[in-house]
Amino acid sequence: MARWNHVFGPRLFKNSTLSYTNYRFLIEARMRAANETYRFRTTSGITDLSYKSDFVYSLGRSELQFGTELTRHRFAPEISLVQGEWAEGELNRPEMSPPTFVLDSRLYADYLYRPRENLRLQGGLHYNLLRVAGRTYHGLQPRLSLNADLWPSVAGVRASYAQTMQFLHLLTNPSLGLPTDLWVPVTDQIPPQRAQQYSVGVYGTFRKTLQWSVDVYTKSMRHLLEYTEGGAFLTSPGQRWYDRVAVGDGASRGVELLLQKPGEKFSGLLSYTLSRTTRVFKELNNGQPFPYRYDRRHALNLSAEYHFTRRRSLQALFTASNGGFVTIATQRFAGAPLPLFFDRGSGWRGDWFTGKLDYFPQRNNLEMPFYHRLDLSYQASKQKRKGTRTWTLAVYNVYSQRNAFYLFVHDNRLKKFTLFPIIPSVSYAFRFE
Amino acid sequence: MRFGLSKKSLFLLLGVVSCVSEVELPYPVSPTEYVLNGILNPDSVISLTLHQTLPPLASDSVYPAVADARVRCYENGEVLGELTYRGQGRYELPATYPKPGGIYRVEAQVGALTLSAQDTVPPMVPFTLEITDRQPQNPNYNPNLLLTIPPDGGQERFVWISLSYIRYYSLVYGGPQLIQTSFESPLSASPYLDNFNAQQEFDRNLKNYRPLARLDPAFGGEKTIPFTFMVGITWLRQLGERLDLHVMQVSRSHDRYIKSVVVAFNNRLVDEDGGFHNPFGESTNTYSNVTNGLGFFGAMQSRKVVLQEGTE
Numbered sequence: 001m002a003r004w005n006h007v008f009g010p011r012l013f014k015n016s017t018l019s020y021t022n023y024r025f026l027i028e029a030r031m032r033a034a035n036e037t038y039r040f041r042t043t044s045g046i047t048d049l050s051y052k053s054d055f056v057y058s059l060g061r062s063e064l065q066f067g068t069e070l071t072r073h074r075f076a077p078e079i080s081l082v083q084g085e086w087a088e089g090e091l092n093r094p095e096m097s098p099p100t101f102v103l104d105s106r107l108y109a110d111y112l113y114r115p116r117e118n119l120r121l122q123g124g125l126h127y128n129l130l131r132v133a134g135r136t137y138h139g140l141q142p143r144l145s146l147n148a149d150l151w152p153s154v155a156g157v158r159a160s161y162a163q164t165m166q167f168l169h170l171l172t173n174p175s176l177g178l179p180t181d182l183w184v185p186v187t188d189q190i191p192p193q194r195a196q197q198y199s200v201g202v203y204g205t206f207r208k209t210l211q212w213s214v215d216v217y218t219k220s221m222r223h224l225l226e227y228t229e230g231g232a233f234l235t236s237p238g239q240r241w242y243d244r245v246a247v248g249d250g251a252s253r254g255v256e257l258l259l260q261k262p263g264e265k266f267s268g269l270l271s272y273t274l275s276r277t278t279r280v281f282k283e284l285n286n287g288q289p290f291p292y293r294y295d296r297r298h299a300l301n302l303s304a305e306y307h308f309t310r311r312r313s314l315q316a317l318f319t320a321s322n323g324g325f326v327t328i329a330t331q332r333f334a335g336a337p338l339p340l341f342f343d344r345g346s347g348w349r350g351d352w353f354t355g356k357l358d359y360f361p362q363r364n365n366l367e368m369p370f371y372h373r374l375d376l377s378y379q380a381s382k383q384k385r386k387g388t389r390t391w392t393l394a395v396y397n398v399y400s401q402r403n404a405f406y407l408f409v410h411d412n413r414l415k416k417f418t419l420f421p422i423i424p425s426v427s428y429a430f431r432f433e
Numbered sequence: 434m435r436f437g438l439s440k441k442s443l444f445l446l447l448g449v450v451s452c453v454s455e456v457e458l459p460y461p462v463s464p465t466e467y468v469l470n471g472i473l474n475p476d477s478v479i480s481l482t483l484h485q486t487l488p489p490l491a492s493d494s495v496y497p498a499v500a501d502a503r504v505r506c507y508e509n510g511e512v513l514g515e516l517t518y519r520g521q522g523r524y525e526l527p528a529t530y531p532k533p534g535g536i537y538r539v540e541a542q543v544g545a546l547t548l549s550a551q552d553t554v555p556p557m558v559p560f561t562l563e564i565t566d567r568q569p570q571n572p573n574y575n576p577n578l579l580l581t582i583p584p585d586g587g588q589e590r591f592v593w594i595s596l597s598y599i600r601y602y603s604l605v606y607g608g609p610q611l612i613q614t615s616f617e618s619p620l621s622a623s624p625y626l627d628n629f630n631a632q633q634e635f636d637r638n639l640k641n642y643r644p645l646a647r648l649d650p651a652f653g654g655e656k657t658i659p660f661t662f663m664v665g666i667t668w669l670r671q672l673g674e675r676l677d678l679h680v681m682q683v684s685r686s687h688d689r690y691i692k693s694v695v696v697a698f699n700n701r702l703v704d705e706d707g708g709f710h711n712p713f714g715e716s717t718n719t720y721s722n723v724t725n726g727l728g729f730f731g732a733m734q735s736r737k738v739v740l741q742e743g744t745e
Contacts (some may be wrong), residue, residue, distance in 0.1 A: 117659055229696075229717045327716035330463035331486035334496055335719055336470040336729040338691060340616045341597045341737065342681050353644065353698050358489060359727060362718050364462060408456070410478065412490045414460045 061086035118149035135188035137401040157206035248281030323368025329358030473732035498522030552732035573665035591688035595645035621660035674743035687731030
């Protein structure tokens with residue numbers, strides 16, 4: 001990354017950045033089931049070449065920020081599942097999805113106005129232009145916010161509205177099986193996500209030390225992606241990730257409470273969110289709304305930090321939330337046999353494939369077990385001749401709570417698989433001065 | 434530097450870190466549903482089955498039969514008759530065969546609930562079949578089968594092909610002969626087949642369409658589909674051994690049902706023995722055209738061609 005800052009005068013400042021990032025993500029798994037071996041591979045390669053220029057123009061009680069950004073994204077996501085011991089070559093077949101190139105250009109202007117000390121108004125307009133595979137997407141994204149200290153240093157109100165556009169989609173699988181989340185880009189057939197969010201809240205300070213806020217929000221989303229039913233099925237020749245997805249809408253509503261105590265010796269934060277996030281897709285769940293995979297109705301976070309001295313401190317983080325939703329069969333039945341003929345005078349034997357069919361009345365109909373854990377870390381710094389050295393002793397999941405990584409059925413029992421019980425760690429850092 | 438942690442505690446911690454665990458969870462409970470299944474074929478009398486569902490983890494393999502339903506069948510909107518209970522959940526309209534082009538509707542009254550479904554019997558697709566000489570590039574030097582289907586004339590047509598065989602085998606050399614019957618997956622590189630259930634065959638330029646292959650209805654013109662199979666045709670020499678090709682034309686809803694069953698079967702998380710099948714599978718419902726219940730009631734026509742028949 002290269003950065004260039006320039007001051008044009010007492011009011012105008014510019015910051016230009018040229019950057020290159022290359023991100024590679026690969027998970028490959030081999031699972032031996034009773035009668036078959038499955039090889040699964042998900043890859044995500046994102047390469048960005050980006051230039052942006054940001055200007056800040058100060059006008060006394062107001063400030064104008066504007067600028068531009070131009071990015072060339074290269075995406076190479078793929079998810080493959082093949083069957084058989086010999087299928088190594090199948091995962092690396094050259095006809096898997098070619099990379100997707102997205103040219104993303106953005107113009108923006110944000111205006112911040114403080115007519116009085118206790119009043120802050122901010123408005124902005126962002127414009128995005130995306131070009132992918134000969135197709136152009138563009139959109140204006142206005143945003144407004146208001147902060148008013150009605151009772152200075154005691155209480156105030158705030159409100160905001162924003163429209164956003166996003167060219168990255170998250171694909172999640174709803175089944176009980178291993179989580180296979182994948183970030184994928186827009187294509188000439190899959191448009192960017194669009195969202196509108198409204199929020200309103202109150203905030204304040206209690207006894208000059210305790211900061212609190214309560215915010216309510218509602219968000220509507222369009223052009224979201226989900227796998228079609230059977231969409232993460234065994235890789236068929238010539239089938240690519242975008243052949244297995246459906247496009248639909250979503251909504252999220254919630255209330256967030258925050259309590260914060262800053263301090264030199266002791267600081268802490270408590271946040272609680274009550275929310276509901278749903279999806280509705282024409283091709284899924286008979287067109288009826290269903291809970292989002294990561295709809296976490298309750299989410300609680302509690303963090304605290306205590307400084308014994310200037311160089312020794314103890315941090316604690318407790319997090320608890322609902323586990324999200326997966327899809328589970330509620331009944332099983334025998335279906336009509338397939339037209340497979342075993343001519344021994346016994347008629348059809350197609351019932352081998354239909355003797356145990358699962359019935360899923362609704363997508364994401366089972367809530368995963370409640371998730372909670374406590375992390376602790378102790379940090380000790382010491383000034384050395386050439387800088388500062390810091391030892392950190394940490395314990396992840398102190399009481400070794402068996403949180404569910406995924407659910408599965410085995411030996412006719414429903415079970416949860418835990419991946420990370422208690423994990424202690426030690427780290428050493430040295431900062432040269 | 435002193436950590437204040439004994440070696441004993443450290444080893445205990447390391448031991449705990451290496452654990453992963455499986456914890457049993459209670460399975461959610463839901464009410465049972467009624468299931469109506471039936472396939473109309475002009476070579477069989479009109480019949481269907483009525484059962485109830487079971488919980489997914491139930492150890493029972495027999496679904497509770499519904500013995501006290503009142504089942505009626507309609508042909509082209511007119512009452513055809515009331516089906517007679519034959520036991521094990523099966524209801525039949527004796528000596529009544531569905532006709533091509535006929536629209537058949539069934540209504541099953543179970544207590545206060547009425548299940549119903551409807552389908553139309555399609556015509557049989559005309560075809561010709563040519564069997565080539567044995568080909569060295571095919572598995573077991575099997576011949577190619579060239580299936581030619583004429584143009585559909587703008588009419589929608591859903592065609593599936595499957596193979597079945599009967600074969601004798603012995604568990605030990607010289608031991609008693611046992612009979613094996615099974616389906617055989619078509620192997621092909623034809624672009625006219627739907628790849629939804631295709632798996633590339635190792636070291637061959639062929640795809641395996643397990644358990645049966647679907648002709649892509651997007652191709653409406655005349656088409657010749659070359660395909661072969663795995664079981665050696667020369668193995669089937671004994672009297673009673675045979676290899677058959679089945680060509681079927683199904684209704685639109687039946688086509689949707691078959692496709693959904695194949696997808697669901699390959700996506701199931703658990704196999705027949707309760708063990709892991711596909712840990713990366715997706716939850717997939719099979720298609721149902723039954724109102725107020727589950728299952729499928731559909732129609733088809735089929736024709737069998739004997740490819741090999743043992744005579745020794």
